[in-house]
Structure formats: C-alpha cells, structure tokens
Amino acid sequence: MLVFLLIIVVLVVGVLLYTVATYNGLVKLRNRIEAAWAQIDVQLKRRYDLIPNLVETVKGYATHERDTLEAVINARNRAMAAPSGSHEQAEAENVITGALRQVFALSEAYPDLKANQNFAQLQEELTSTEDRIAYSRQFFNDSVLKYNSKIQAFPGVILANMMGFKAREYFEADDDSRGPVQVKF
Numbered sequence: 001m002l003v004f005l006l007i008i009v010v011l012v013v014g015v016l017l018y019t020v021a022t023y024n025g026l027v028k029l030r031n032r033i034e035a036a037w038a039q040i041d042v043q044l045k046r047r048y049d050l051i052p053n054l055v056e057t058v059k060g061y062a063t064h065e066r067d068t069l070e071a072v073i074n075a076r077n078r079a080m081a082a083p084s085g086s087h088e089q090a091e092a093e094n095v096i097t098g099a100l101r102q103v104f105a106l107s108e109a110y111p112d113l114k115a116n117q118n119f120a121q122l123q124e125e126l127t128s129t130e131d132r133i134a135y136s137r138q139f140f141n142d143s144v145l146k147y148n149s150k151i152q153a154f155p156g157v158i159l160a161n162m163m164g165f166k167a168r169e170y171f172e173a174d175d176d177s178r179g180p181v182q183v184k185f
Contacts, residue, residue, distance in 0.1 A: 023159060026147070029143065040140055047096070047130070050125055051126075052073070061112055072103055140170075147168060
C-alpha cells in the first residue's frame with residue numbers, strides 16, 4: 001500500500017512539475033515576443049523621425065515631385081496611427097518602404113539632390129534603419145515560430161488552451177517590399 005501511495009505521489013509531483021515547467025516556458029516565449037516587438041517598434045519610430053527630415057531636404061530640390069513626397073508623409077502617418085503589432089501596421093510599414101524607394105529614386109533625376117550631404121546622410125541612416133527593421137522582424141518571427149510551435153504541439157496544446165495562450169501573427173513584408181531599400185549613386 002505504501003509503494004502504491006508513493007507511486008501516486010511521484011506521478012502527481014511529476015505532472016505538477018511538468019505543468020509548471022511548460023507554463024513558465026510559454027510565458028518566457030510570450031515575453032520574448034513582446035521584447036522582440038519592442039525592438040521593431042524602436043526602429044520603426046526611428047524611421048518615422050527620419051522621414052520628415054528627408055522630405056524637407058527633397059522639397060528644396062524636387063519641388064514638382066509633390067505627390068511622391070505627400071505619399072511618404074501619408075504612409076508615415078498611417079503607420080503611426082495603426083494599432084501596434086497589428087496586421088494593419090505591417091501593411092502600413094510595407095507602404096512606407098515602397099514610398100521611400102520612390103523618394104530615393106528621385107535622387108537620380110536631381111543631381112544636386114544626389115550631391116547634397118544632408119540627403120546622403122539621411123539616405124544612409126534610413127537604409128541602416130531598414131536593415132535593423134529587417135533583422136528585428138526576423139528575430140520577432142523566429143520567436144513567434146517557437147511560441148506557436150510550443151502551443152500547438154502535444155501535450156503543450158492542452159495546457160496552452162487551458163491557460164488562454166493564443167497563436168501570434170508573423171510580421172511579414174508583402175512581396176513588393178521585400179529586401180532593403182536600394183540606394184544607387
């Protein structure tokens with residue numbers, strides 16, 4: 001009888017330890033996703049801050065390119081207004097990337113703009129920021145993959161459902177905006 005009781009106690013303790021370890025692992029992965037999103041958010045805000053300076057610099061050289069400049073500002077405003085971490089924000093960020101490509105393409109048509117030191121510096125900073133955003137997206141999506149795999153695999157799926165852990169969306173670029181901004185001089 002004592003052996004039977006001991007076996008039941010060991011099984012109960014084992015199940016409890018497994019449950020605690022699984023729950024803590026899910027919380028750790030969820031927190032990693034939140035931290036990864038915070039890094040993306042930092043880089044996006046940096047890009048938002050650089051865009052008005054870029055537009056002002058370009059305005060001085062390309063006054064009749066108003067539509068292109070307004071598209072960049074509108075894309076920036078739309079992205080800033082989108083709910084953080086949402087699919088809407090991912091789409092808005094893709095629009096910004098495309099609009100920035102159009103602004104950088106203007107430098108080819110305006111040699112004085114291309115030679116402007118301020119424009120070149122802003123272009124370099126934005127390109128660097130785009131690279132950081134791409135890296136941060138990759139880290140975020142890797143974290144989402146690990147988390148989603150853990151909450152969807154057996155037996156973790158049982159605990160995840162009981163504790164309200166939900167699958168997360170990837171932060172994906174659309175086909176037109178994949179890759180960094182191309183800068184050609």
